[in-house]
Amino acid sequence: MITDTIDFRKTAKNEPEWLYKLRRDSWSAYHDSPLPDRVVHLWRYTPPEQFLINDPHDAMTAAIPMPKGNGHKIKTLTEVQAALGYNLSDMTTLTQLTPELSEQGVRFLDLATAIETGAGPVQEYLGKLISSDFGKFEAANMALWNIGFYLYIPDNVVIEKPIYLNRIPTGTNTMTRLLVVAGKNSQATLIDNYRDQAESAAGQFNSIIEIFADDHSRLRYVGLQDFSEKITGYITQRSRIGNQTDLLTVQSILGGTVSKVNTGTILDGRGGNSRIYGLLFGDNNQHFDLHTLHNHRSHEAYSNIDVKVVLKDKATSAYTGLIRIEEKTVNNEAYQENRNLLLNHGPKAESIPELEILSDEVRCTHGATMGPLDPDMIFYLKSRGIDYKQAVRMIVSGFFEPTLKNIPDDLHDAVNGIILDKLEKH
């Protein structure tokens, strides 16, 4: 029984009563709720059955043992990193933080440890943006998560260098969470990298990210998903930003067989600024499903969404995006753009950029385009002596460039490398 496993965690891992209750309730919510309705746009293009947890007990406990005689070498912080966190295939998590930041009160550690030791505020944030009512598979994560990271940045702390997070699958069902609590006037960049290792088996990967950004903070979240084609990914992210807060979210979705990503920002304070960039490149039989949300609940806030999709071979992608401006809010601006480039015969792209506007003091636009490579551009480049392959490379790089500009330099090259690899592959 899965509830026994949850009980076991309570006793063996010292999980507090509130978390125990949250897990039990979330399990009921997952177990009792029907599959998502395919009528809603969020599920129109991706069958939900594939995200069901086949063996919940296994999801919580089964890890891939570390290869024998290959004692894991602890990675150390490099010059360019402010902090580094990663998990191993046996479900252990490791975190490192520079001593200076630690002294300033920054906390970066395993989520379960943070709860156990009371290293920072967790209870009032965990599951508050993505509760078990959010959706069936979000409830599953809340009940079963066993790999978690927690980042707490006190007021007025500025972290110059990026914080790195590496996450790998730990079995057939990986359940991982990230909770970020950023205080007033704080600043940070977080790079969240998903990839699997050569020895990983086929499996599902379910990740939940909650980001709370208090007034006047400036955060950058850069997600990079580069799983092998053995992994089915399900990633849900929500951020809530306060007054005059600036949040940049980048979702680079490049790997996995099926990847369903739901990312969104609640603009909860006056003068908030949220930008979401999506960068998707699919090849072979990959299927991507990206949903974005910008929910304006306050005044004078600005939001912008820019989703770029390139597809080749038989890859498919679906983009659904919603901008919702709540009643009685004034002077919000919201923009949304989705561009799809289909490189050859075979790929399919769907696009549903939605608007729900309940206030008139607003400026809102959205646009979507879909099309093949522009033959005029190819012709122009060829006439300059550039061969077809190189021309395609240039056009795709140019297509992604505005998005790549928002990614820190070292990651920029990594992402570009993956894109070029995919272009070469046949």
Next chain:
Amino acid sequence: MAEITNNQPNIATIGDDYATKYGFRDPEDYFHKGARGLNHEVVEMISRMKKEPDWMRQFRHDALDIYLAKPMPTWGNTELLNSIDFENIYYYIKPTEFQSTNWDDVPENIKNTFNKLGIPEAEQKFLAGVTAQYESEVVYHSFQADLERQGVIFLDMDSGLREHPDIVKKYFATVIPPHDNKFAALNSAVWSGGSFIYVPPGLDVKIPLQAYFRINAENMGQFERTLIIADRGSRVHYIEGCTAPVYSTDSLHSAVVELIALDDAYIRYTTIQNWSHNIFNLVTKRAMAHKNATVEWVDGNIGSRLTMKFPCIYLVGEGAKGEILSVAFAGNGQHQDAGAKVIHVAPKTSSRITSKSISKAGGRASYRGLVKVYPKAENCKISVECDALLIDGASRSDTYPTMEIDADNVRVEHEARVSKVAEEQLFYLTSRGLTEDEARLLIVNGFIEPFTKELPMEYAVELNRLIELEMEGSVG
């Protein structure tokens, strides 16, 4: 600008006589007012009374079964949809037993209605034939002799079925089968009236054909069935306009409109929908465009409580073109859930959707669209543009476009903009001596101008007047 100030000296009082002008209500005087509610007996009664052929009777019964089996839609404004009391509706009323061909024979009270609406003048000036739908049966029907000579068939649907059963049987329900959706099934079971038009090959019908629809009985549903067939290389423009008296209880209007444009043909279908604010307008409209044919829907939605209408074009022949131009105006308590669908089935087809919506005084306007390109439909071009104007903070505007592209070499562009009336524009106009009311009206008229300029003159005038009525008092 000057015209507005001169011609409307007192904008505040415009529309004060709306109730007497448009909301009048004649005492009900009907021969066969059937019972409320719907079952196989009612369907049998309708079919018998119309002396229909057996296949149509069977078709109605089958459709009723489909209707009863289908669940209500679970999307859209389900709250309003579920408030419809289907048991409390008359599914068939026949106002007079004869078909009028001569204006003088039309009963006096019905004529009053049309006089107030200005139909005869419109006919004199612009129209080739008038099929006015008053209640469930066509009572007045005139036709210009020369059109008839050319072989154009322009009848109400019931007469069409009687006089041209072969054509009707060949095309009826081929574009919208009863199992398409619940309301199409309902219409298929109880349809009555509507227009039937057949244009022979190569003929260009120069003057627009028009029918005027009107609901005049409380709780009475109208289920028109319109079928337009433009044979090879022909051209036709059909105009449907609606006004309805203001009533206290809800009424249902659920039409089915099928257009078939054969090779190289051209059909334009223009609608101005202005049902009173308690009417549910749940309409299925769909067109088939064959090789190199063109279909255009020009669709204006001003009235009704809830409209759900998504004119659709199937581009099934190579080189076919489709255009949908729509305007929705949502006032207090209204939800205009309108949109457009284009399905590209054949290669080298192109389509353009332009949607404009205005929400005010708590109204809600939604654009719900679909662009679908099937795998074989290569080299298509699609452009979608949605603009929404919000007049005040209580109103709501939604955009739900869907694009599914399964073919190569397809170019799709979609754009939507939502904004309020720009302060700079208001300031400029008021600084030129216009009142804020006038300025707003001018901006709104400018906003929908791409739509109005596609309308025949008297419709454009009527639409502007309706917008004026709707806009009145929007300030303060």
